[in-house]
Amino acid sequence: MKRLKNIEELIKFRKSIETEHSPDMIRIFICTTGCRALGAEEVYNAFKSEIKKQSLENKVEVVDTGCQGLCARAPVLTIEPMGIFYGRATETDVPEIISQTILKGEIIERLCYTEAGKRIPYIKDIPFYGKQKKIVLRNCGNINPKSINEYILREGYAAISKVLTGMTPDEVINEIKNSGLRGRGGAGFPTGNKWEFVRKADGDIKYIICNGDEGDPGAFMDRAVLEGDPHSVIEGMLVGAYAIGSRKGIIYVRAEYPIAVEHLKIAIEQARNLGLLGENILGTNFSFDLDIKMGAGAFVCGEETALIASIEGKRGMPRPRPPFPATSGLWGKPTNINNVETFANVPVVILRGSEFFKSIGTQTSKGTKIFALAGNVKNTGLVEVPMGTTLREIVFDIGGGVPGRKKFKAAQMGGPSGGCVPAQHLDLQIDYETVKEVGAIMGSGGLIVMDDSTSMVEIARYFMEFCQDESCGKCVPCRIGTKRMLDILTRITKGEGKKEDISLLKELAEVTKMASLCGLGQTAANPVLSTIRYYINEYEELIDKKHAQADIQQTPAT
């Protein structure tokens, strides 16, 4: 690949890819990231060899993509331009797909998505996709993430071109501010304001970090974006770096995500070869390069000051703020940290304008949000919806509801820092504020559906066990508070609870919340508080049952 010397060369390069990209080609897109666990790579290879065997190379192409969303049907594939969706395909189905569907245009019924006993062969008719709005996931599942050409073809690196040719850093910041984009890592801090702080901070050297330490159990949207469209994150970082005046970026990724690391490495290498990373990007004065840092297994490293400590090669423990990373971050320099999903939004805001972005969402929360839909729900998978979509639409219209004869009980939102949203709030329009009001948080977007067989006290205990285990131990309220709360919750679930346990839990929760150093401790009690708020009867029942059981046991003895 030749280094692109200026923006005209990028445009020319895009045109040349377009010419090569034959519109008559039938393309089979198959997810080989998340679906890999259920044999997607074998299916992909089978397609490759079958196409070769039948000498169809000029007619049919198989593309290995990132996540296509409907993970419940893994391994999934779509066939374009027909718009056919097949799920649960195996190697043995491949010759039939080629001979029947590709060559004759016939649908193979058993591979189709089914809803209420009806087979739905076309993507456009599948309700799971109907209510979604794909901004961040615009390319995910539609391109080969290992090919920079496919990204460039779909307006890739056009946002950074636009910024470099016609926008000052302040104009970029204003555009992001005007768009209303807020941090997708969970806290929802306005991205433009954050960038402005770092831009205004004193210092020649500034860093920009992408937080890909997605540690919340039940969240996999960052993994999907990094695996399925790594260039969109790199481009978002480029725009951010230009805005704040940074020459050096770091992407911090969890060690548990090997495919994400592999795809990022490839993407960075390709961007460097084309001169989209490095010195004098596209012939301008702007220079920027990126490194990947792999986490080593510590949930607390998702907290920004702990993440910085980890990059510096230390134990990943948080420190008090202020000073905020915006003034004193990595190596004491002004540092901007955004989440993967936040960065992936940036190229869209720049290209389509802040007014477009603002037109989606609610009063306080603009744009879309990706949710990782999992647990007791029919269509587990990755879902991107406009802010303000109701929980009911996500769980029932998109998610297909609870399987079997069980009933929806609650949706756990925001992982160990979040809470359980009960059925009475199903019509809640989800945004940063409304979710908080009902006792959960948006968090990174994990959404675990629970049916009526789930014990809420056990869920509270489960999350507390997680927080207690992951507490770094630096500050006392978190270290001891989580331990004591776990002890009490374990006791209750074992049927050894005491009457005063509930009030004691509430008191401990308040103290841990108020006095802990970082977000981990400050939010660790949320699952407890939210389950006490909505399901206090379950706590009481477990506590009372113990007395009842004791009475029965005592009777024969006397």
Add this chain to the structure above:
Amino acid sequence: MHKVVVSDKESAVSVDLTKCQSILSKYNQATPADLIPILQQMQDTYGYLPKDAIEEITTRTLIPLSKIYGVITFYSQFSLIPRGKHTIKVCTGTACHIKGAPDIKKKITEILHINEGKTTNDYKFTYEPVACLGTCFLAPIMMIDKRYYGKLTTEKTETILKSY
């Protein structure tokens, strides 16, 4: 983040330090920021962090031994004791938890006769729970080395383990 530090049982056994040296040779002017990547490569090479290799790191990088041990004991990825040939990571994330991960964990303990965080006597398997593998749609799930096994049942788990 409590981790039990166990002394290197195998320290009597000599460790081939050439691999360690070849990793370190890539870091001629190592900074503290290189420590975690160095440890990650060592762990990949040896399967754990042998005492001799750690001492070699301190000699070559001048990072104090106390700092190195501090980092090793903080992150769950690092191990000071030899690990099994294969690592079984059972996801204990929320989705897996409500879809039966506790039963899978019980089954593995039953088959391998070891508890979480331990290695079998024949050093074939190291078994550890992991917070979330980010593949909730396949819950319950485990990973053996770099391979995912989704939608587990206790029977399926047994068959998979026996295939190794």
